[in-house]
Amino acid sequence: MLQALAMGSEVRFVEGEEIKADAVEDVVYRLCPMHIMRLEERMKELRKGEVLELQTDYEGALSDIPEWCSKTGNELLGVEDTGEYFRFFIRKRAD
Amino acid sequence: MLRVYLDHMATTPVAREVLAEMQPYLQGSFGNPSRPYDLGAEAREAVERARQRVAELINASPGEIIFTSSGAEANNLAVRGLAEAHRRRGMHLITSAIEHHSTLNTFRSLQKQGYVVNFLPVTRAGEVLPEKVEEAITPSTVLISVMLANYEVGTLQAVREIAEIAHDRGVLVHTDAVAAAGNMEVDVEKLGVDALSLSSHTMYGPKGAGALYLREGLRIVPLIYSGVQEEGRRGGTENVPAIAGFGKACELARGALERVERLCWLRDKLIEGVLEIEGVELTGHAEKRLPNHASFIVEGVDGEALMLALSFEGIYAGNGTACISQVLRASPVLLAMGYPAELAQCSAIFTLGRETTRREIEYVLAKLPEVVGKLRRISPLWKG
Numbered sequence: 194m195l196q197a198l199a200m201g202s203e204v205r206f207v208e209g210e211e212i213k214a215d216a217v218e219d220v221v222y223r224l225c226p227m228h229i230m231r232l233e234e235r236m237k238e239l240r241k242g243e244v245l246e247l248q249t250d251y252e253g254a255l256s257d258i259p260e261w262c263s264k265t266g267n268e269l270l271g272v273e274d275t276g277e278y279f280r281f282f283i284r285k286r287a288d
Numbered sequence: 289m290l291r292v293y294l295d296h297m298a299t300t301p302v303a304r305e306v307l308a309e310m311q312p313y314l315q316g317s318f319g320n321p322s323r324p325y326d327l328g329a330e331a332r333e334a335v336e337r338a339r340q341r342v343a344e345l346i347n348a349s350p351g352e353i354i355f356t357s358s359g360a361e362a363n364n365l366a367v368r369g370l371a372e373a374h375r376r377r378g379m380h381l382i383t384s385a386i387e388h389h390s391t392l393n394t395f396r397s398l399q400k401q402g403y404v405v406n407f408l409p410v411t412r413a414g415e416v417l418p419e420k421v422e423e424a425i426t427p428s429t430v431l432i433s434v435m436l437a438n439y440e441v442g443t444l445q446a447v448r449e450i451a452e453i454a455h456d457r458g459v460l461v462h463t464d465a466v467a468a469a470g471n472m473e474v475d476v477e478k479l480g481v482d483a484l485s486l487s488s489h490t491m492y493g494p495k496g497a498g499a500l501y502l503r504e505g506l507r508i509v510p511l512i513y514s515g516v517q518e519e520g521r522r523g524g525t526e527n528v529p530a531i532a533g534f535g536k537a538c539e540l541a542r543g544a545l546e547r548v549e550r551l552c553w554l555r556d557k558l559i560e561g562v563l564e565i566e567g568v569e570l571t572g573h574a575e576k577r578l579p580n581h582a583s584f585i586v587e588g589v590d591g592e593a594l595m596l597a598l599s600f601e602g603i604y605a606g607n608g609t610a611c612i613s614q615v616l617r618a619s620p621v622l623l624a625m626g627y628p629a630e631l632a633q634c635s636a637i638f639t640l641g642r643e644t645t646r647r648e649i650e651y652v653l654a655k656l657p658e659v660v661g662k663l664r665r666i667s668p669l670w671k672g
Contacts, residue, residue: 222373222509223520230516277376 204259207271212282214246215239221250221278228254229261232283236267239285244270250278258283289602292648296490296580297439297467297639298606302533303492309536310494310529321526322516331528338535342499345538346465346484347475354500354508354518355531359466359487360390361511362500363433365522366462366483367394369508370431371403374460378428382406382459384416384445385624387435391464395433404428412626413573414443422453431460436479437468440608440621440637441572442581444468451480460506466490466498470541471580472548476501488530492642493537497530544642552579554640554649561653562638565660567672571622571635580640585627588670589663591635592617597663601655606637630669 218235220227228249235245247258255272258281262269270282293301313334319327321335339350356362371381383395385407395405406424410416416434425432432454437444451461462483465474470491476484483506488497502508502521514523559582562568567587586594591607598605608619618632638652664670 219505219507220520221507222369224510224513224515224523225520227516227520 204255204269205271207273207282210271212246212270213244214282215243217246217248219248221248223249225251225253226257229257232258232261236265236283236285241285241287244282244284247281247283248278249281254279254281290648290651291602291604292644292651293604294638294640294644294648294652295604295606296641297637299489299495300492300641301643302494303537303540305540306493306533306536310533313529313532318528321528331526334528334532334535335526338531338538341535341538342486343501345469345474345541346486346501347477348501349504351519352476352501352504354502354521355526355534356498356500356522357496357524357527358498359464359485359490360388360498362466362485362487362498363388363390363462363464364394365500365508365511366485366502367391367431367433368398368511370460370462370483370506371398372509373507374430378426378430379403380406380426380428380430382408382421382424382429382432384408384410384434386410386414386416386438386440386621387433388439388464388466391433391435408434410624413576414438414441414571414621414625415573415576416445416450418446418449418453421450425454425457425459429457429459431462433462433464435464435467436474436484437465437472437578437581438572438621439467440619440635441583441625442467442577442639443572444472444576444578447481448479455480467578470537470544471551471578473545476503482506488534488537491537491541493534494530496527497534499534547642548579551640551642551644554644554646555580555582557646558582558638558640558649558652561649562656565657567670568660571625571627578639580644581637582640583635583637585622585631585634586636586660587631587634588667588672589634589636589660590617590667590669591619591633593663593667594634594636594659597659598655601659603652603655606639608635608637634669 266286268284273280317330319331321332343350454461460482464485466487482503484501486499489495512523569585571583595607618629622632
């Protein structure tokens with residue numbers, strides 16, 4: 194079902210594949226648009242090439258975050274669905 | 289006629305300094321705190337200054353404070369929000385039988401949704417025994433909520449000890465500190481709790497503001513859905529004047545705590561005098577009680593009748609929480625403490641404030657025996 198929600202976007206679901214993150218931001222149960230606000234804030238703090246893990250239960254993030262990544266040139270490495278929330282792994286653009 | 293207000297558990301007047309703090313945000317700096325322009329920024333600064341002041345009162349970080357509309361909302365948010373956020377870990381919850389209705393009714397509503405809730409019994413003095421908490425914990429327990437001080441009988445609970453027991457078993461702890469805050473030290477670090485509820489209007493702030501302390505890093509499911517307000521944890525445009533006033537009230541409360549001995553002295557003088565009346569018993573714990581709290585059972589006198597009769601003499605007291613049964617006018621708190629129904633409806637509560645004077649206490653002590661005597665003469669409850 195969730196895969197269907199993400200259809201048409203660039204989401205790659207990962208399972209059992211551990212992506213190493215340099216920072217973690219937990220916005221589980223925080224209301225929209227906290228997932229985008231916190232994502233922007235935290236990405237500014239990261240160095241080029243570093244990876245942020247953003248945790249959110251908001252299903253709209255499955256379209257918002259890929260869109261944000263394509264607009265800003267950051268790379269969405271993948272999304273893990275824990276059953277309770279999503280773990281988005283985003284690498285800060287290198288240039 | 290002297291007017292003596294001794295119902296500070298029900299509400300307090302707004303302090304002069306608090307009103308002054310609120311006024312700019314009703315008209316001049318009336319902006320929405322979510323707006324980026326100067327009017328919005330002024331309102332945002334007021335909210336954040338208040339957050340800092342609330343945090344300082346309870347030794348928390350500003351980011352751990354979520355503003356709500358009331359203490360009741362804070363209790364609802366804590367109990368429901370934490371239970372739902374940790375539902376996958378378990379659906380067993382623990383509270384006491386003498387919590388405020390906003391806590392008890394939230395637990396009752398969760399019961400209907402499949403949660404299992406233990407309502408722990410209390411002693412005759414209104415204490416929740418930590419060993420009873422320990423016995424009630426199961427592997428699926430996720431949350432314990434026990435108030436710091438009881439509104440009706442003033443008894444202080446061993447929250448710190450309960451929190452230690454709970455944390456050893458991986459259980460979250462919430463405490464309702466509405467009755468306690470402003471009247472005694474409330475320190476989230478010393479208490480070791482994960483969540484704590486506060487209300488503005490019982491500590492010389494305005495009505496319409498409350499707060500939930502939520503330990504950093506804890507997840508909570510919101511009650512009110514909107515957007516970015518309160519970091520996405522409580523929707524709705526902030527009640528800026530009330531929040532600003534609440535913040536000032538917290539700042540004033542820190543100073544007032546230094547004068548708590550005076551309050552204890554007045555309280556003890558009142559208790560001593562009231563107990564001289566025949567057929568009167570102190571309710572709650574004799575020592576472990578709020579510094580401003582004196583509560584009694586006045587045999588043969590209906591609590592509500594006494595409250596009204598005293599008001600005709602200019603004395604404003606309380607008789608328990610507002611939602612007592614209209615059929616049986618007994619206090620659920622006193623019933624839970626083991627008092628029979630005929631005594632549990634004879635509750636009289638006097639809660640002192642910062643402005644209470646010795647002269648006012650003497651006036652109450654002079655009037656009370658007369659009022660009680662009159663009511664007993666016409667009371668079917670009085671067998672004396």
